[in-house]
Amino acid sequence: MTSLLDDLRDEHADLDGHVAGADLARATPAEGWSVADTVSHLWFFDREATTALVDPDAFTAGLTAIYADVDGWTVRTIGEGRALGDELPDVWRRTRADLLAALAAADPAVKVPWYGPPMSPASFATARLMEYWAHGQDIADALGIRREPTARLRHICHLGVRTRGFSYAVRGMAVPTGDVHVALQGPDGSTWRWGDLDAADRVVGSAEDFCLVVTQRRLVQDTDLDVTGPLATEWMSIAQAFAGGPTLTDAKRQSGTAPA
Numbered sequence: 001m002t003s004l005l006d007d008l009r010d011e012h013a014d015l016d017g018h019v020a021g022a023d024l025a026r027a028t029p030a031e032g033w034s035v036a037d038t039v040s041h042l043w044f045f046d047r048e049a050t051t052a053l054v055d056p057d058a059f060t061a062g063l064t065a066i067y068a069d070v071d072g073w074t075v076r077t078i079g080e081g082r083a084l085g086d087e088l089p090d091v092w093r094r095t096r097a098d099l100l101a102a103l104a105a106a107d108p109a110v111k112v113p114w115y116g117p118p119m120s121p122a123s124f125a126t127a128r129l130m131e132y133w134a135h136g137q138d139i140a141d142a143l144g145i146r147r148e149p150t151a152r153l154r155h156i157c158h159l160g161v162r163t164r165g166f167s168y169a170v171r172g173m174a175v176p177t178g179d180v181h182v183a184l185q186g187p188d189g190s191t192w193r194w195g196d197l198d199a200a201d202r203v204v205g206s207a208e209d210f211c212l213v214v215t216q217r218r219l220v221q222d223t224d225l226d227v228t229g230p231l232a233t234e235w236m237s238i239a240q241a242f243a244g245g246p247t248l249t250d251a252k253r254q255s256g257t258a259p260a
Contacts, residue, residue: 001122005103007152008129012096015042015136018145019089028142033078035142036088038135040081043092046099049128052112053102053121060113099128116243130156130241134215149187153207157184160214160241161194167238171246180232184210201229203236214241 024036033041052059066073084091103125111118119127133156140147161182168175181199184192184207192207203210205225212218213225213236220227220236227236240247 001104001108001125004122004125004129004155005100007155008103008125008132009100010150011129011132011136011152012100014147014150015132015139016093018136018139018143018147022139022143026142028138030138033138035139037078037081038138038142039088039092040078040084042132042135043081043084043088043095044077045131046092046095046128049114049124050095050099050102052114053099053106053124056113063113063115066115114243126155126159127242130159130215133211134217134242137212137215137217149206149208151187153211154186154192156211156215156241157182157192157207158194160210160239163214163241164235164239167235167240170240170244171238173238176231176234178231180229180235182210199229201232203227203232214239216240216247 019039022035026035028035028038081088103121106121108121112121112124165175178201179196179199180201180203181195181197182203186192186207203225209223209225212223213220227233
């Protein structure tokens with residue numbers, strides 16, 4: 001957990017470095033969202049995540065109101081950040097620190113409630129890292145920045161593989177029984193593998209490309225992934241590593257309003 005939290009802290013710092021001094025009004029690929037709105041989204045859910053960790057009953061009690069008006073709640077998540085104005089970056093940084101402290105103090109055996117199934121603190125931290133990386137890509141695209149991939153991508157790759165069944169279930173589709181072998185090249189040139197080595201269905205390529213697809217920041221055909229077999233092809237067309245309802249896959253990236 002200590003290593004995972006170090007990686008989450010580094011992911012925070014990496015994005016913070018891009019945002020500092022940037023034009024926060026710049027539009028991102030998410031329709032209607034600026035860089036500041038993306039930061040607002042991350043801040044809001046960091047705050048909610050901290051509540052889920054330190055006061056799970058209060059977090060769970062709020063879910064009923066959310067589900068009664070999901071659209072209104074989604075608008076509010078951005079509106080609260082916009083209301084902070086110039087204070088947003090500093091409040092965001094303090095909230096990140098609160099979340100890291102709450103994760104460090106969490107009982108590893110206790111599941112944390114969230115908008116999807118409850119998760120272990122380690123899975124919870126991984127999901128937040130994935131959200132930061134994915135929305136960091138939105139900000140990088142908006143600012144014209146090419147981010148250097150890091151070994152932290154392995155966390156997101158692992159989550160992307162683990163959520164294969166979820167990608168089907170959330171769409172009301174039967175989860176296939178066959179396996180898909182995933183072989184991804186990490187930034188250091190090493191190969192990260194998941195699944196049956198003998199499986200006919202395969203996804204092969206860079207870890208970065210795989211992460212872009214499972215977080216729906218790129219379509220698979222816009223990457224260099226080599227996808228073989230009907231099971232692998234179908235999965236990559238619907239892959240969704242974040243919680244929430246099913247999202248569309250016919251755009252370069254999605255609105256990302258569903259938290260992981």
